[in-house]
Amino acid sequence: NAGxxxxxxxxxxxxxxxxxxxxxxxxxxxxMYWYRQDPGMGLxxxxxxxGAGITDKGEVPNGYNVSRSTTEDxxxxxxxAAPSQTSVYFCASTPRATKVGTDTQYFGPGxxxxxx
Amino acid sequence: xxxxxxxxxxxxxxxxxxxIINCAYENTAFDYFPWYQQFPGKGPALLIxxxxxxxxxxxxxxxxxxxxxxxxxSLHIMDSQPGDSxxxxxxxxxxxxxxxxxxxxxxxxxxxxxx
Numbered sequence: 001n002a003g004x005x006x007x008x009x010x011x012x013x014x015x016x017x018x019x020x021x022x023x024x025x026x027x028x029x030x031x032m033y034w035y036r037q038d039p040g041m042g043l044x045x046x047x048x049x050x051g052a053g054i055t056d057k058g059e060v061p062n063g064y065n066v067s068r069s070t071t072e073d074x075x076x077x078x079x080x081a082a083p084s085q086t087s088v089y090f091c092a093s094t095p096r097a098t099k100v101g102t103d104t105q106y107f108g109p110g111x112x113x114x115x116x
Numbered sequence: 117x118x119x120x121x122x123x124x125x126x127x128x129x130x131x132x133x134x135x136i137i138n139c140a141y142e143n144t145a146f147d148y149f150p151w152y153q154q155f156p157g158k159g160p161a162l163l164i165x166x167x168x169x170x171x172x173x174x175x176x177x178x179x180x181x182x183x184x185x186x187x188x189x190s191l192h193i194m195d196s197q198p199g200d201s202x203x204x205x206x207x208x209x210x211x212x213x214x215x216x217x218x219x220x221x222x223x224x225x226x227x228x229x230x231x
Binding site for chain 2: 004044096103108110
């Protein structure tokens, strides 16, 4: 298993540009997450999905959009990039097949995004 | 009420020493408390986790101590090694309810173990 993969690893955007961060997992996990990590601030949840076709906002969703058309893929879309979106973005997944199921989140390697 | 407060922000320990990182929470509905370890340029990875029905969990050199009444939990790294140098995040989640088990992370502690 490759686990959780993310592309690209690095990206520089100009203000106002758009891009999609890709995330794929091959563990057949139901739950997937997008986080952003800023220095000294921990990980903040942007969006999450409990299964194909179902997404919901996390703590910091403004400026982002997501979709989940398959179990494997959970892309994060940035529209009109702003300097405040400069961050490291992590995708994660977890089985959570039941309410009292496995809670371990498996993280991808991250995408470092700079908006200038 | 959803915050998890982590301290210290950074920690320097000599090789062989004990590293201690503390976290505190407010939401008494939290029922899962993991610690994640992150090396530079990598994603976080689960290190050890505890549920509130026990007060301590040990895995090798890593121990979680949990104090339900104080709403605090801590990570102890015994015989700290330079390879333990990383950023550590505590987190908490609530299995039931509208939060869907989403993790709330602390701000992280950067641990440096000096040879």
